Structure formats: structure tokens, C-alpha cells
Amino acid sequence: MSLLEKIVPSDQFYHRLAKVVDLEFVRALVAPYYIHTGRPSLDPVVFVKLLLVAHFENITSDRKLIETATLHLGIRYFLGYDLTQSLPFHSTISRTRQRIPLSVFEQCFFNVLDLCIKSGLVAGHTQAIDSAYVKANASIHNMQPKLSSWLTLTTDTVEANEAEKKTRISASTGRLKHIHRYHSLIQQTAPKKAGQLLSNLTHYSPTDVDARISIKTGKQRMLSYMLSLGVDTGKHVITYINADFSDWRDSRYLLTIVDTIRKRLKTHKLKVDEVLADSGYGSGSNYQQLEQKGIKGFIPPHGKYKLERKGFTYNSQTDSYICSQGILLPFNNTFTDKEGNVKKRYMSKAADCKDCPFRKSCIPGTAREKRLHHTYYKAEYDRMLARLSTKAGKRAMRKRAATVEPVLGSLIEYYGLRKISVKKREGAAKVMYLAATAYNLKKYLRYGTSNPLVKAVAISVTDKLLLLQLDFCNSHSIYVTSKNAGILLADHIAFDCCRISFTPFYYL
Incomplete structure (x- = not known):
């Protein structure tokens, strides 16, 4: 028995973690990236343990991490260092993090998740999904204008081309005109107001080209990444985490999250039956895909959706509307609006509306007939609203708020995700994977080691x-x-x- 093992109490967190959790699987994961000649590198198990300690102690600085580990006896015991040994330099951690690919960090997360599943901490039946913005290590004040889209690339390598593509304007001409018109209106309204008018379509950060401006009502605009999270409602174990672009809607990531969770749980013969999420993940396409996968979703639709049209009654059997005067509006055509949403148009005959007493108030402008349109996925929206209005639906929404939101808040406030200290999306994903791994390890240490x-x-x-x-x-x-x-x-x-x-x- 070593001296530290005698000094550190047996019920101390890091002492218990060292006895219960075996991280030797890391060596096989990083073996292709280590060589056996020359000066010995940082032990991969020690490297992963140091990163886990950073999240356990809510530390975002490598320098502060080494300082804390040097003085903490429990951390020394967990790392396998005695009192006389010197810990690695903080720069070694940064360099090692950059050189080891993302797949290794992802596999570390999955291995610990498998450990929780085998211990019975994951039910699999219901998954709660949510997201939050995490500040990137870049300043919004240093953003630069993007190059014109017609300029040719000046580099030859594939990696350089990919990096340069992110600095070029990719928005359509119409979209750019809308942005310039919006900015001109702001300048006319407040000509003396200080500050830049920035957009993800026209500006980029030279410090971190993957960071995006996040816009949220009541929150400060900042360069950030989106933390996408999936949590099992059984014991609140994290089943999915990733760093996504913060200028995309949540709904674009839903199916990727669900498919990843299903694939992982299927290896343990667990089935996902329900998915809980907020309205940011709601879309007709997502509702349809979930139904085709046999998953019951509890996801409120976006606020723009209208269940009924005043003065008009929809007949799902004939796929048509009937106005209050008895005039039929049959299905006319399918079209795509300016935002890329697929919609169905319903239109009456001009002769039917010619003598209608409500013509002036019903038909706008110089149109001769009444036109209505709704989303192509109206049936899916209606089924979702009917499900949410039941007792089970209301209970599911309360469960979502009580499950994923506390986990999200814990990761940001207590597991070192207040700010991403590394660059690029891949680096942000590495940090998030280790934060989720540390969170799940605490769950396993608390519930998975002694189930009577x-x-x-x-x-x-x-x-x-x-x-x-x-x-x-x-x-x-x-x-x-x-x-x-x-x-x-x-x-x-x-x-x-x-x-x-x-x-x-x-x-x-």
C-alpha cells in the first residue's frame, strides 16, 4: 500500500473513482497515434484522467488544472503520481489534445456510456433532447468581412480549400439584399448608435472560423457553439453530446441525435420509444421521420403553425377547405416558399367568389379567387398537437424539463462548459465529449456500483x-x-x- 493510499480517505471521491473505474481501455484507442521510440510521451491514461479532473473540478485552464492537481492529494492518487513526482507541463496537455483525433474522445464517451448501460442506469425507453449555446474562444469584435463568392481559391491543398470556403460569402443574392436593406433601416433609425452590424453570412472570425454568432432573445450576441444533448430519463445519464454550428436551427440536428442514440442502445438490446424535446426541434419533416421510425414524439410545433383558419373548415378526407359561405377550396398545387418550406395551396374558383358579400374583406388586392395554404405536413402537426394535449403529453413535457434542463445547466455551470477554450468545432466536440464522460462517471459511481x-x-x-x-x-x-x-x-x-x-x- 502506497503512502498516498494511506493518506487519502477511502470514501474520498477520487479514491473511490480509482478503485471502481478502469480506464486502461484508452491505451488501445490511442495506440495507433503513439510510437515506442524516442522520448516517452505523456501516458494516455494519465492524459484522459487529467481532462476528466478538469471537468470534475470545473476548470477550463490547463495551467490551472496542473496547479490544482499538484496540490490535491486525491487527484495525485487518481493519476498514479506519488508525492515526489512532478506532473506534466500544461502545454503537454494542449498539444496532446490537438494531436489525438476526435474519434478517440468519442469512443471514451461511448465506453463509459456502455458501462452505465450494463449497470442498469439507462432505460432507453424515453430520451430527452435539448441544446444550449457555449461561448467560443473568439471575440465578436474581431470578425472580418467574408470574401466575395466569385473570387477563386488561392490555395491548392484540400484542407486549405475547406478553410477558405468558410471565409467566402455563400448566401444568395436575394438574401444579401435583405441583409443590406435590414442594416440600412437600422442605421436610419439609430444613426448615432455605436457598434458593428454583423451577420454569419457576411462576416467570419479569423481566430476560429467554425464559431458562429448566436442570437437569442434577451441574451448577448456572441461567438459560440451549440451544445446538443440527449439524456435518458431513467437516471439522467447522457446518451448523446456533440458540438454543432450555432447558426442552424435545432430541428436540423434532431434526426442525427435520435439515430445516433438508437444505434448505440440497439447494441445493448434497448429500444427508444419516446423522444421529448422543445419547440425548437419541431418541424413537419421531423414528425414524419419519427413516425416512420416507430417513435412517439412529444415536440411542440413552432409558434407559426395554425391549427385552424378562421371562417374555413378543413376536410381531411377530401383534402379541401370550405368557407363559411359554403364555397369549396380544393387542393391546387404544392410549392416551396422563400424559406424553403414545402406547402400546399388551396384555391377557389373566381366565379364562386364573384358575388360573395365578404369578397372585399376575404380576398386581398386584385386577386379574383380566395387562396389558402398550409404546411405539407399538416396531418403530422395535428397528430402531434392532439398527443401533446393529453395527460401523457403534458406529463412528458414536465419530464423533459425535469430531465434534460438540469443536466444541461450542470454541464455549463459545474463541468467546465462555460466557455470552450480550444479552437474549431472538432476541438469543441472533444471538450464536450470529456465533460459528458465525467458526468456519466459520477452517475456510475453514485448509482451503478451498488444496486441491491x-x-x-x-x-x-x-x-x-x-x-x-x-x-x-x-x-x-x-x-x-x-x-x-x-x-x-x-x-x-x-x-x-x-x-x-x-x-x-x-x-x-
């Missing part, structure tokens, strides 16, 4: 049929029913006896 096997036994308190829901750590939930007195559940099921949650009793 017990019997859950209950008796009925009434002659009516009783429905009772039990939530366990190794399964999403179990519904049991009983008449009169009797045993509701007698199977051996592993669960955390300190965290059993009972739903209210519903009598049928």
Missing part, C-alpha cells in the same frame, strides 16, 4: 382496480394492476431503494 436486489411487494387498499407505476433504475417503468389484496410484483428487480418514485394512484 429486492422484492417489491404491495397490497391493494380498495376493491377497485388499482394502477400503480414503479420507476426503477434499470428500466423505464413498470405498470402493475391488482384487485383486492394480493402481491403486485414479486420478481427480483435491481433498483436503487433510495430513489423509488411512485406516481399518483389512478383508479379505473
